[in-house]
Amino acid sequence: GHRGVDSTGETTYKKTTSSALKGAIQLGITHTVGSLSTKPERDVLMQDFYVVESIFFPSEGSNLTPAHHYNDFRFKTYAPVAFRYFRELFGIRPDDYLYSLCSEPLIELSNSGASGSLFYVSSDDEFIIKTVQHKEAEFLQKLLPGYYMNLNQNPRTLLPKFYGLYCVQAGGKNIRIVVMNNLLPRSVRMHLKYDLKGSTYKRRASPKERDKAFPTFKDLDFMQDLPDGLFLDADMYNALCKTLQRDCLVLQSFKIMDYSLLVAIHSLDQAQRERAAAGAPRDRDRERDPRGRPAAQRALYSTAMESIQGEARRGGTIETDDQ
Structure with a gap:
């Protein structure tokens, strides 16, 4: 799989350390949600499902991005307007989404399951972030229009709630991640x-x-x-x-x-x-x-x-x- 451990004992994914990946995710989501808030809300159009927004984060910073301690990376956001609609439908306000995911360090979960994916949970237990393979991300993109139709007709669904699909490009590799609802919060013990x-x-x-x-x-x-x-x-x-x-x-x-x-x-x-x-x-x-x-x-x-x-x-x- 893509998971590994470096010489210091830290988890890596596609050769990127977990701490660098967590930092890139938080910087990227902060930027994309912030820039989205300046765009007026409107109905979701078919072309919105196929939009990919990309922003470069050089370590020294730029006029759009802050300086950071990681290697340069690029952050891609898939279907930002469509996912904004999904989050709104699920009752998640932009400031709450940012607060949950970006105000405190993400917590890495040790049990990756059989998939070899890397899992993080937000510090308040609200969201799970999971790395996904290229084919999985591609499949989710194809599902989005149907997912949108189903949510409109069936907001009481027990299907996974998808809040965002992103990609961190670092070290010549694409690390795709999906943000979902956390079904099993740590605050309540499941017997x-x-x-x-x-x-x-x-x-x-x-x-x-x-x-x-x-x-x-x-x-x-x-x-x-x-x-x-x-x-x-x-x-x-x-x-x-x-x-x-x-x-x-x-x-x-x-x-x-x-x-x-x-x-x-x-x-x-x-x-x-x-x-x-x-x-x-x-x-x-x-x-x-x-x-x-x-x-x-x-x-x-x-x-x-x-x-x-x-x-x-x-x-x-x-x-x-x-x-």
Whole structure:
């Protein structure tokens, strides 16, 4: 893969150190979001999905960019106007996006998974940044018009939320990154985690996976651990099923086959026992971020479930093609 470790022990990706990559990402996003804020908001046009904006960041700085301690690099932003629309649709204000991603150093996640990608999380737990291969980035670009159409019709989607697609050109290499919602915030411990495909063939977690501190189990494990499934109230269950049904139709229309549903379970009883054992206060909501939101609320808004819950509580319906 492209991941490596240099002589000092620091992670590298395509020979660029992780610290240089993090710095380039933050400088690039600060510039692109700032320059976008000067452009008036308007409807997204078809050509907006194919725009690529590029800016050069020499280490000594320029009349457009600040000086920095890294090697020269170029930063590309894909479909900036379209992604601005997506962020707005997801309720993310430009200043919040910048604050989350650029006010504090990004945190590198040690578990890269099988893909060999590099993962970062923003210091407030809101966003995940993932390096992607050229083909993945190309595929996402092709999906954007369809993704836009789906979001307009189905804002309650459980599909990944994409907030930005960028490329750092450094040392003659292209490092493409995507910014997404963080589904599993560190502020809330997930006691069980399942990757579900709806099939049973080879769908049991491997012994190696089971030995991990926080393993991800599969379909057969789910059926064994939770033979009665998960209990949801009727409105929530119906809203969730309709959302999943529609999301699967969207994936089918994109001709995507290899996908799964990530289910993470936080046990309130177990969490209370853990807090009691640790002598911690029972009210975790006292933990707040710099913008005054309780930790539990931050975690809630990282997922799409809160909007489905809201839809169910309001008695709203989620239309699907077979209704």
